Amino acid sequence: EGKALEVDALQVHFPVRKGLFRRVVGYVKAVDGVSLDVPAGETLALVGESGCGKTTAGKALLKLVPSSGGSAHYGEHDLLALSPRQWQPLRRDLQMIFQDPFASLNPRMRVGEILEEGMLALGVEPDMSARSARIDGLLRRVGLDAAMRHRFPHEFSGGQRQRIAIARALAVSPKLIVCDEPTSALDVSVQAQILNLLRELQAEYGLSYLFITHNLAVVDYLAHHVAVMYLGRIVERGRVEEVLRDPRHPYTRMLLDAVPRIETAGLSKRAGAKGDMPSPLNPPKGCHFHPRCAVANDACRTSYPDEVSVSATRVVRCHLVSREG
Numbered sequence: 001e002g003k004a005l006e007v008d009a010l011q012v013h014f015p016v017r018k019g020l021f022r023r024v025v026g027y028v029k030a031v032d033g034v035s036l037d038v039p040a041g042e043t044l045a046l047v048g049e050s051g052c053g054k055t056t057a058g059k060a061l062l063k064l065v066p067s068s069g070g071s072a073h074y075g076e077h078d079l080l081a082l083s084p085r086q087w088q089p090l091r092r093d094l095q096m097i098f099q100d101p102f103a104s105l106n107p108r109m110r111v112g113e114i115l116e117e118g119m120l121a122l123g124v125e126p127d128m129s130a131r132s133a134r135i136d137g138l139l140r141r142v143g144l145d146a147a148m149r150h151r152f153p154h155e156f157s158g159g160q161r162q163r164i165a166i167a168r169a170l171a172v173s174p175k176l177i178v179c180d181e182p183t184s185a186l187d188v189s190v191q192a193q194i195l196n197l198l199r200e201l202q203a204e205y206g207l208s209y210l211f212i213t214h215n216l217a218v219v220d221y222l223a224h225h226v227a228v229m230y231l232g233r234i235v236e237r238g239r240v241e242e243v244l245r246d247p248r249h250p251y252t253r254m255l256l257d258a259v260p261r262i263e264t265a266g267l268s269k270r271a272g273a274k275g276d277m278p279s280p281l282n283p284p285k286g287c288h289f290h291p292r293c294a295v296a297n298d299a300c301r302t303s304y305p306d307e308v309s310v311s312a313t314r315v316v317r318c319h320l321v322s323r324e325g
């Protein structure tokens, strides 16, 4: 199967400055060597708790924050190495949908203008009447009324605003969309509608998604592949069925234990996620997860585990997991 995006050893290190002269005294390794692939026409979910670096990784791939190392191949282009001029023609292909659709939509622009802005900037539909017809069609496609183009973002509900943000991304005919927790600010019933819409659009347009979320139920519903991130690194990745059915990394197991199951809700207490993620400013030595890991041993406190391929499609980073076969 083809790859829409191949990320290798992505790093995003932020300088920490102190004192009168703002001297650099260290680095926060928000993303510290992340490798993952987004297969063409499919969804890779990047999951982890807030602060694990998943949003920063997504933004770095679209050059919204500067990366410090690694590569991200989109076709023959390494996105991270492109100059702004080389990047410009690819902006059509690579779009992002954000968690808070209200913050991402300009409150002073009408919905039609919001959709038109990106098309004009990227040279989509130079003909005005064709552009106008496209806007009407897009609004209808995402489940809104074409007449809504004359209204302002504040006149819409959260779910409708996310539909507008999706229409804006679609307006430039993208190939890959980075979705950053697009439903986590919405009511549960609305979440399902937006996830369904994203799934339909993927099938219709052959879109590839890098879907950033903390929610494993969403991963199960939408994604084909999953990469679990902890303190700037991927600790387990593989196909969704295998990772969710048979998690191999203790952190993946902990996340799964924290998912409330309908059949047990109120009857038994779930174990839940134990403790907090340490600060990326000062990560623990050895395996970053060891302070929270119930099965940690001495090796875990001193050395960071290497990647181990446990199957053709699955990679895990844990001292207790051994190579298969």
Ligand code: SF4
Binding pocket: 249, 250, 251, 287, 288, 289, 290, 291, 293, 294, 295, 296, 297, 300, 305, 317, 318, 319, 320
């Ligand atoms: Fe736990 Fe050790 Fe595996 Fe880290 S390497 S997840 S501390 S068992």
